[in-house]
Amino acid sequence: MDITFHWSDYLMFAFWLLVYSAVGLYHRFRTPIRKKLNQWFHRDQQEQVKQDDTETIFLGNRQLSLVPIVCSVMASFLSAVSLMGTTMEAYVYGIEFICMILAYSIAFPLAAEIYMPVFYKLRLTSAHEYLEFRFGKSVRWIASLIFCLQMWFYISLALYAPSLAISQVSGLPLWISLLTTGAVATFYTTLGGIRAVVWTDVLQLLVLTLGLLLILIMGIVKVGGPQVVWDIAWEGKRLQSFSFSPDPLRRHSVWILAFGGAGMVLSIYGGNQTQIQRYLSCxxxxxxxxxxxxxxxxxxxxxAVQLAAGLVAYAYFIDCDPIGAKLVKKADQLLPYLVMVLFDGIPVIRGLFLSIIFAAALSTVSSGVNSLATVILEDIFRPLFYFISGKDVKPKSRTLLATLFSALVGLSTVGLAFLFDVMSSNVLPFAFSLFGAIGGPILSIFTLGILVPCINKYGGIAALLASLAVGLWLSIGAIVYPTPVPSLPLSTANCSVNVTTAAKVAAATRTVYSVSYLYYTPICLFVALIFGIVFSAIFRRLFRHCYISMCVCVSLLS
Known part of the structure; x- marks a missing residue:
């Protein structure tokens, strides 16, 4: 189908870009703006926040309130990756992914009651400072480098997914979409710091909510009502796709989503600097x-809304699967294609949809850029500068460096995003496996530090490196030797092209690389626990023997 844009679509798209940029500008010049307003309205209120303070840039002076933090905690990882990937999940595999709600019910209380209080009471800027208190500088530096690797890859992926969608629906070259998305996110994050990031997250969550509701309502109306969507989804077995098999080599099951998913969610909300930074800003x-x-x-x-959008897409394309008919190049482009078809000829809405995808990307990219800049400055640059020069970085220089690192991180993610164009279309499992394989070791070392007091610094180093090695081994192995996943039947009977799309059957022999990507974090935690305890015991006994031997030698010599 021919996709064309009305001038109002571009206007809507540009409007939201300007709004996000304006938020960054406001928070960059927040102090002089408030002073000027106080003068105009004859108020004697004095601004307490200094604009040239790294605590203001990274933590909002620790004065942020509940509503923006709630929205920001959610929006930070409600990315275009999850938006497009979850919709595709319901369309191709059914709604079994809804069991992730069980994972939320397990992981969020653990993050709130075990991990967050430790970081908050210590009044840290970076969560990795705790690791130095607990295990020493080496563990802090290793964990910081691992985090930088994790977030650099993830925010690049989050940047690539919406740029691909924009390219798909508008015909713009991919490189233009990547540069536009990256430039706007870097602009307001660099200028406004954490306050700009948090308040744009609020706006972006509102845009996402409005857009998803419009897609659902229009889709249900065009299909013929909610009962029709339900009946078609039931006949297509999208509602009965639940498996209670304990097999860990399955891609998904109720148990994998509940317990493996809980580990993955906890690695984000209990051990990731991006989220911890929001808790510390409260x-x-x-x-x-x-x-x-x-x-x-x-x-x-x-x-639930994202999965419902996938069911609406399945009902709408019941006899003409756009994936099988090659109407879209990759499965993750299903949602943008659905919107282009649903709102064909309706001005403004397509521009709003571009804003939705853009909002989902910007929330993740800006949060990641801000947290990466925090870790690079606080955990890597400052300790290294002190090691070389014997003195700390001056406060004014820290402010300039914070701005510089934010800009450099934002620009570097654009370059990395170009590499994802050659990767598999199934971005959701790749993103989650990344958090399991790399985020799992970071969560593991925090967990050992908080809950296992017998682990010493040598056990901590061994636990971190061993769990990272196992996580990367599983993740890379799964990419190099992928296991085909059976999909539910799809039809192209009424398409203009004659294509038969049936349920795909996995033909490859299952191996250790077939283990669900959601189990990467629990596996890393188990490996870290074993190595941490064993190496702590070995070095403790070794030092005890050395101490006894030294005492004996001293007594003999005396």
């Missing part, structure tokens, strides 16, 4: 705890 610990727990119902609702 005005008190009670606000931080509420922000985490309120994300259980909010994430559950958004997950």
């Amino acid at each position: 005005k008190d610990m009670k606000t931080a705890r509420r922000a985490i727990l309120l994300n259980i119902p909010m994430n559950a609702i958004f997950l």
Whole structure:
């Protein structure tokens, strides 16, 4: 079908870009703007926040309130990757992914009651500072480098997915979409710091909500009503795709989604600097705890809406699967294609949809850029500078470096995003496996530090490196030797091209690389626990023997 845009679509798209950029500008010049307003309205209120303070840039002076933090905690990882990937999940495999709600119910309370209080009470800037207190500098540096690798890849992926969607629906070259998305996110993050990131997250969540509701309503109306969608989905077995098999080599099952998913979610909300930075920005610990727990119902609702969009897509394309008919190049382009078809000839809405995808990307990219800049400055540059020069970086220089690192990180992710164009279309499992394989070791070392007091610094180093090696081994092995996943039947009977799309059957022999990507975090945690305890015991006994031998030698010599 021919896809054309009305001038109002471009206007809507440009409007939201300007809004996001304006938020960054406002928070960059927040102090002089407020002073000027106070003068105009004859107020004697004095601004307490200094604009040239790294704590303001990274933590908003630790004065952020509940509503923006709740929205920001959710929007940070409600990316275009999850938006497009979850819709495709329901379309191709059914709604079994809804069981991730069980994972939310397990992981969020653990993050609120075990992990967050430790970081908040220490009044840290970077969560990795805790690792230096607990295990020493080596563990902090290793964990910081692992985090940088993890987030650099993830935000590049989050940048690539919406740029691909924009390219697909508008005909713009991919490189233009990548540069536009990356430039806007880097602009307002660099200028406004954490306050700009948090408040744009609020706006982006509103745009996402409005857009998803419009897609659902229009799709249901065009299909013929909610009962028709339900009946078609039932006949296509999209509603009965639940498996209670304990087999860990399955891609998904109720148990894998509940318990493996809980580990993956906990690695994000309990051990990831991006989220911990939001908890540390709250005005008190009670606000931080509420922000985490309120994300259980909010994430559950958004997950259900995204899966419902996938069912609407299946009902709409019941006899002409756009994937099988080659109307879209990759399965993850299903959602943008659905919108282009649903709102054909309706001005403004397509531009709003571009804004939705853009909002989903910007929330993740800006949050990642801000947290990466924090870790690079606080955990890598400052310790290295002190090691070389014997003194700390001056406060004014830290502010300039924070801005510089934000800009450099944002630009570098654009370059990496170009590499994802040659990868598999199934971006959701890749993104989650990345968090399991790389985020799992970071969560593991935090967990050992908080809950296992017998682990010493040598056990901590061994646990971190061993769990990272196992996580990368499983993740890379699964990419190099992928296991075909059976999909539910799809039809192209009424397409203009004659294509038969049936359920795909996995032909390859299952191996250790077939283990579900959601189990990567629990596996890393188990490996870290074993190596941490064993190496701690070995070095403790070794040092004890050395100490006894030294005492004996001293006594003999004396």
